[in-house]
Amino acid sequence: MMLSTVIGAALGSAIDGSDGDDRTLDGALGGAAAALAIRTLAPMVLTYAAGWLLLHGIGKASGAVFGGRKEAA
Numbered sequence: 001m002m003l004s005t006v007i008g009a010a011l012g013s014a015i016d017g018s019d020g021d022d023r024t025l026d027g028a029l030g031g032a033a034a035a036l037a038i039r040t041l042a043p044m045v046l047t048y049a050a051g052w053l054l055l056h057g058i059g060k061a062s063g064a065v066f067g068g069r070k071e072a073a
Helices: 002-017 025-066
Strands: none
8 A cells, every 4th residue: 555655756756856947855745645546536436437337237227128218298
C-alpha cells in the first residue's frame, strides 16, 4: 500500500522537476495525494460499475423473458 504512495511521489517529483522552475517537493506531495486518491476511489468506482451492470442486465433479461411493459393508450 505504501509503495504506491512512494511511486506516486517519485513520479510527481520527476514530472514537476522537469521544468526546472522550482523545488520538486510540491510535485512529490501532489503525486502522493493522487496515488492515495486513486487507491481510495478505484474500488468504489469498480463496485458501482459492477452493480450497475448487474442490475441493468437483470432488467434486460427480465424484459426479454416476461416481455416489456405495454403502456395503455
